[in-house]
Amino acid sequence: MGHSDQYLQQVETAARRGLGQIADGVHTVRSQVARATDRTVGYVHDAPVRSALVVLAVGTLVFAAVRLLRARNPR
Numbered sequence: 001m002g003h004s005d006q007y008l009q010q011v012e013t014a015a016r017r018g019l020g021q022i023a024d025g026v027h028t029v030r031s032q033v034a035r036a037t038d039r040t041v042g043y044v045h046d047a048p049v050r051s052a053l054v055v056l057a058v059g060t061l062v063f064a065a066v067r068l069l070r071a072r073n074p075r
Contacts, residue, residue, distance in 0.1 A: 044051040
């Protein structure tokens with residue numbers, strides 16, 4: 001086996017290792033998102049009025065921020 005074959009094999013091994021690490025990272029993120037979703041659904045189920053008020057407050061803040069930015073940059 002020549003030097004170029006060894007280098008190709010090393011690159012292939014490194015690529016496979018990298019893809020494995022990426023797959024592990026995706027799996028970890030999916031698990032974290034699932035847990036966060038479960039916690040959020042549980043919170044909304046346990047405190048629906050408070051959840052609605054939080055959503056309303058956040059929506060109001062986002063609306064105000066968008067209006068403020070549009071006022072600064074009229075088209």
